[in-house]
Amino acid sequence: GWNRELEANADEEALLFTSGPTFARGSGNGDLAMRLHGDLMLANGLWPADNRAAAAGRAWVGISHSGELEFGYGPLTSQLEQRLRVFIGGLHAFTNTTEEAPESYRGVYGEMRLADVRIVYGIRPDGQLELVETADGVLFSDLKSFVSSKGFLASFLPDHASKSRLIIPGKRPWSHEHAVWVSGGKPSITQMPFLLKIKPSEEWYDRQPAAAAPGPGTS
Secondary structure (H helix, E strand, O other), X not given: OOOOHHXXXXXXXXXXXXXXXXXXXXXXXHHHOEEEOOOEXXXXXXXXXXXXXXXXXXXXXXXXXXXXXXXXXXXXXXXXXXXXXXXXXXXXXXXXXXXXXXXXXXXXXXXXXXXXXXXXXXXXXXXXXXXXXXXXXXXXXHHHHHHHHHOOOEEEEOOOHHHOOEEEOOOEOOOHHHHHHHOOOOHHHOOOOOOEXXXXXXXXXXXXOOOOOOOOOOO
């Protein structure tokens, strides 16, 4: 749904909310009136991309039924749909040290010089996913150096600038000031038709230091 950020701020069952693939306003997805540029398969549904060419020419990050993090290129296929429980397509592959992009890959951006707020999906060597929100005005050359210093096996970019979201309920809420910041002073262009909600699993709680993480059902 559109403009759910304030609701996300108060969602005690979520670990965080973040951005997904780019989209375009237009007919599609019912009352949302938007066209997705990447396939989305989440716990609460499957949303095929309306722009199939974009979905085919971009990258994806997914989670298998066994909890393994995977990534690759192209749209959601029947084989991937069977193997994965989460699929986030329509991404720009910023770096990938594990394989060359196929000829079919086109990405989201052309020559990458824009300095905007960015969300980065970082694939760590330990198999974990790390989310980073950059400062405003970070150049792509600096971002590439940062990603390299983090040691990410690969990194992917979802929607950017005014559509960047990293909301941590109770710790880092969305606000008017944040909207002004990500949009470069034009909060009227920050509207989003969907957010990706990340809920912690029992396994996630088990990995946290005893004093650092609340138990399930607590805030």
